[in-house]
Amino acid sequence: MPDSPSDTSGAPSDAELRARALLAEFPVVDGHNDLPWALRQQVGYDLDARDIATDQSAHLHTDLPRLRAGGVGAQYWSVYVRTDLAGDAAVRATLEQIDCVQRLLERYPADLAPATGAADLERARREGRVASLMGAEGGHSINSSLAVLRTFHALGVRYMTLTHNDNVPWADSATDVPGVGGLSPFGQEVVREMNRLGMLVDLSHVAATTMRDALDTSTAPVIFSHSSSRAVCDHPRNIPDDVLERLPANGGVAMVTFVPKFVLQAAVDWTAAADENLRERGFHHLDTGTEAMAAHAAFEERYPRPRATVSTVADHLDHMREVAGIDHLGIGGDYDGTAFTPDGLSDVSCYPRLIAELLTRGWSPADLAKLTWSNSVRVLGDAESVASGASA
Template identity: 60%
Template sequence: MTTERIAALLREHPVWDGHNDLPWEAREQVAYDWSRLDVAAGTAGRTHTDVPRLRAGGVGAQFWSVYVPSNLPGSAAVTATLEQVDAVRRLAARWPEHFRLALSADDVVGAWAEGRIASLMGAEGGQSIDSSMGALRMLYEVGVRYMTLTHNHNNPWAESATDTPAPHGGLSAFGREVVREMNRLGMLVDLSHVSAGTMRAALDVAEAPVIFSHSSARAVCDVPRNVPDDVLARLAGNGGVCMVTFVPSFVTPAVGAWRTAAGEAARAAGIAPNDHAAFSAFSDEWARDNPKPPTTLDDVVEHVEHVREVAGARHVGLGGDYDGAGGFADELADVSGYPNLLAALADRGWSDADLGALTSGNVLRALRAAEDVAARLQGEREPSVARIEDLDGPAA
């Protein structure tokens, strides 16, 4: 009975996931040549994500991450981001029977009506704009609908959760102006990866709902990448959504401790733990002698329920981070696993209304609200021409 209930729920309220790194996997594996990574036919064993498994998982909308490393210098990050954008647009164009590029909330609903998977884009880190308001606007023009303010490193105007503290303690004056301009554009402000100080500073400035595209609850797993309760509590007033991630080191305390130990070992070997590529390679090797503890479906459930308890049922969503991490719970091993999570929540007494809000209702509402705020702000103020050197002073 639960299986039938979840299947019916997903037909009405498909999953809208906040973060998937398939585009970067396509870069790494096949240099963006989709003819060599046929996600329509199936790519089991190579990726977490393909069309058959998206369909099995009830996924109706995906924020594809247009990620680039946060230690790429300046304009190189902008170029690499545009290559990621191009890859997503070509993904949708190559298999139009399965994907529809979506630029608005209405586009998402339209894709569902057509039986297609709405494909949106999120830039993972402010390095992608090279401290340029013009570059920010152009990312919006090519379809990017959220930007994570940082990735693993600080940028000149925002503080990351996994870097040394910045002098401004969160957002600089230019960083606050970036948030305002994102609100004027209708681009969602994504607070995954940022420090708690950046989270609070962004919420102080934001006029539209913020999201956490792939973060979990710090009270359940005490790691810097997760969201403190005081910030979760502010989402109700802001209208935002914390999209709970399935990444083991962010949901399972024992795995979080394992990652901390791996980070210490990496530093001793001269590798920075926030260097994503180098640390990933190091930790894979380190795990051979120091096995990673398992993570479970119940660990993820605990985070989803905690976010609902603190932020409210209208402020929780899902952001798996497939193809950007590994070692997921067995029931959540790839994008086909969402029904298993929903069934576990149903067994704990979640109503269909709350499950539908979790899968896509909440993020749909947040994007609509951001679009409404943008329509108002565009009638009130001109595009920002702020320059970082004018607001923050010369670079140190």
């Protein structure tokens, strides 16, 4: 059976053709892609060894031909580093990640456009290039230093996820034991400084208490760069309804993610067992290298993996639209940051399949244009406006 809304010959359905036409005008702003980390892990940033101008489907979820095929118009490249890199080592590794993105921009200027603001996104759309922004994933990257935060902003980083999978001294993570009960006073200072700079506060990965504290503190819209609905799939990485309900007053955007263990309830327990299998074999549970993936495959052969689908992700968007409203939704696939993807959403070429599914569910072209493009451009512009007011 084809894994997209197509007929039995594999030809695109009418819905997918309409989705592609819509994306030609209102392309996807994707909130989170871990290509830089994959390039670090796989080839030590040797961009000749992973020339993304050509098909890299044997190694990556992302390359330029598939970004084009998927209708991607803007991408936040994650400059993520793992939390076992701490202190100055985390700062250095984040700088290396930023350097990787800058080298990609220099290498592929006809395809990738540097972007730090909403006007840059619109300019790139007119030029037919993929606007390229950066997001730092995890407050450990700044080593509790506002000076480092300001330096990252000066280098082009336009959001920071307050935590990754582990707490930082000033903020609690969704997947760690509570430490400070949300945001500490210094954590609130971090949020205020991000507002002043025009850097988006990203609340993916953080505890619900941290989400609520950040919403209480921030004077600018927040984002969830890659999170789904906790009411649909009860995983702590997802967004509770009471937080989604606050987005209209804040002006923020929740960008649905595709990671199966965050969108499909049946995948939660399976993934915990699969991660433990990796750790028992000496791998980090987020490792997507060749040997780790072979260990995953052997585990999956013994214990078949529950399969998320395009419809699974659409279920999250239906619920999130009902709770937060259409003006507060976006997309953050987390490609190249996950070992598994839903059936039908295997790589960055697949966004038209999700848009086609939503069309069949009655989503209007106007609503879909907000989901893919307008909401994310607006929220970045609003953060800039708050920063301009703060500096006036």
